[in-house]
Amino acid sequence: MTLARRIIPCLDVDAGRVVKGVEFQGLRDMGDPAELAARYNVEGADELVVLDISASHQGRSTFLDTIRRVAEQLNIPLTAGGGIRKMEEGRAVLLAGADKVTVNTAAVQRPELISELSQQFGAQAVVLSLDVKRKGDSWEAYTRGGRDATGLDAAAWAAEAVSRGAGEILLTSIDRDGTCSGFDCELTAKIAATVSVPVIASGGASTFEDFADVFLKGCADAALAASIFHMETQSIAALKKFLAGRGVPVRTSR
Amino acid sequence: MKIAIVDYGAGNLPSVERALRKLGAETERAVEPQQVASAGAIVLPGVGHFAAFVAGLRERNLTESLRAAHDSGVPILGICLGLQAMFASSEEAPGEPGLGFFPEEVSALPTNVKSPHIGWNQVRRVQESALLRGIPEDAYFYFAHSYAAPASAAPTVAACDHGVSFAAVIEHRNAKGSLFGVQFHPEKSGETGALVLRNFVESVRGERTESMT
Numbered sequence: 001m002t003l004a005r006r007i008i009p010c011l012d013v014d015a016g017r018v019v020k021g022v023e024f025q026g027l028r029d030m031g032d033p034a035e036l037a038a039r040y041n042v043e044g045a046d047e048l049v050v051l052d053i054s055a056s057h058q059g060r061s062t063f064l065d066t067i068r069r070v071a072e073q074l075n076i077p078l079t080a081g082g083g084i085r086k087m088e089e090g091r092a093v094l095l096a097g098a099d100k101v102t103v104n105t106a107a108v109q110r111p112e113l114i115s116e117l118s119q120q121f122g123a124q125a126v127v128l129s130l131d132v133k134r135k136g137d138s139w140e141a142y143t144r145g146g147r148d149a150t151g152l153d154a155a156a157w158a159a160e161a162v163s164r165g166a167g168e169i170l171l172t173s174i175d176r177d178g179t180c181s182g183f184d185c186e187l188t189a190k191i192a193a194t195v196s197v198p199v200i201a202s203g204g205a206s207t208f209e210d211f212a213d214v215f216l217k218g219c220a221d222a223a224l225a226a227s228i229f230h231m232e233t234q235s236i237a238a239l240k241k242f243l244a245g246r247g248v249p250v251r252t253s254r
Numbered sequence: 255m256k257i258a259i260v261d262y263g264a265g266n267l268p269s270v271e272r273a274l275r276k277l278g279a280e281t282e283r284a285v286e287p288q289q290v291a292s293a294g295a296i297v298l299p300g301v302g303h304f305a306a307f308v309a310g311l312r313e314r315n316l317t318e319s320l321r322a323a324h325d326s327g328v329p330i331l332g333i334c335l336g337l338q339a340m341f342a343s344s345e346e347a348p349g350e351p352g353l354g355f356f357p358e359e360v361s362a363l364p365t366n367v368k369s370p371h372i373g374w375n376q377v378r379r380v381q382e383s384a385l386l387r388g389i390p391e392d393a394y395f396y397f398a399h400s401y402a403a404p405a406s407a408a409p410t411v412a413a414c415d416h417g418v419s420f421a422a423v424i425e426h427r428n429a430k431g432s433l434f435g436v437q438f439h440p441e442k443s444g445e446t447g448a449l450v451l452r453n454f455v456e457s458v459r460g461e462r463t464e465s466m467t
Contacts, residue, residue, distance in 0.1 A: 001375065001376045001377070001378060001414065001415050002375070002376065003371070003373050003374070003375045003416065004373060004374040004375070004394055005373075006373055006374065041444075046373070046374055071268070071269065072272065074269075075273065075441065075442065075443070075444050075445070075447060075448060076396070076442055076443075076444055077396060077398070077439075077442045097268055097269065099269075099301075099398070099439075099442065119303065120302065120303075120306070121301065121302050122301055122302040122303055122335075122400075123370055123400055124301070124370040124372060124398040124399060124400065125301065125302070125398075167370045167372065167398075167400075168370070168372060196365070196368055196369060197368055197369070197370065197372075198368050198370075198372050198373065221368065221372075221373065222373070251374045251394040253390065253392070253393055253394065253445075253446065254444045254445045254446070
């Protein structure tokens, strides 16, 4: 009996469409969120993450609508977030059909947000989204989609968030994001050893070997990727078969 | 036969509702005691804190009506916190009584493993199970919880190990009626989870037919 390592596709959503950020070129349209969700549900994804990357005030109701449309397609867990500032916004995301809500910027500004959400909905429903950049021998937490340095040590902030009731850490290496150079296993192992909750590694996934590394060396509980799945360059079923062959426990049945 | 899904003011009801309707079940959200009393079967879904959950039931006068429904033979399925609430109490909320169908206390998962226990895990069959009928031994189920009922509890039909052995599936039949519980989320456990719900629906359909003839 083993807890399976999870493979999690991520949908970055702007104005109701899945998008991919292309450096210096803005956003490229990757499709309809509900269609992609239905595909991943069938292909064996263990969970789905939907992030509102516009996080604008006027886009909020569009995002809730996206969550509803995505949730209808799924019989696996759904995590959603992006720009959640208040408890009521978190509640709206959960009522729209998400099982977990991610928080980042607002939680750095007001860590009580984590405690409030956790007390109301349970630790299993609160995910700290932790975007980090390497700084010398450690890592620094960033907010606002990687734009603002916080001065917070990533490991220390992760530990505080967990003590306040975060039930999971979604850890993104800004240095690796979009580079296709593999997950930052050193960073993932560091955070996984620091906190008592599951860690989802994100940023840099390209090959099957990258996923094996982040589970075997990075001690990740789950690995998240976006474009390699959207582009159908890698299939989830083939990835899981590869991981099973490498001794990583994965869920292969549906 | 109508299945009442107990709405205690929080929790992700739509996914449970959707999963049951896909199986052709007729569902109703029960917010009032008489909806519970008149149901053919009851699903008690729950996420969050034990105290908020049992308080939510109590404030809506649902605690007594759930006990009465069980006494009059209505089958009940508890999901996640709904399973935990079927026990006497929880370490999460000392002094807050559960429904008390079973005498044990629900405990926190140990600190030597990651908690919450989040993700897909397998279960170990310890007794014949109606809910797991037709499901392969190595199937995975989606768990998301920090507390659990002990595997040693009498109604445990399948256990899961995460630092400790806990009750993953419970089933209990007595002269009054049937109680079922799953610590995992069947509505989030893919095709396998849908099969668990189908087994529940078919099992209670069978029971109701029997009791009417």
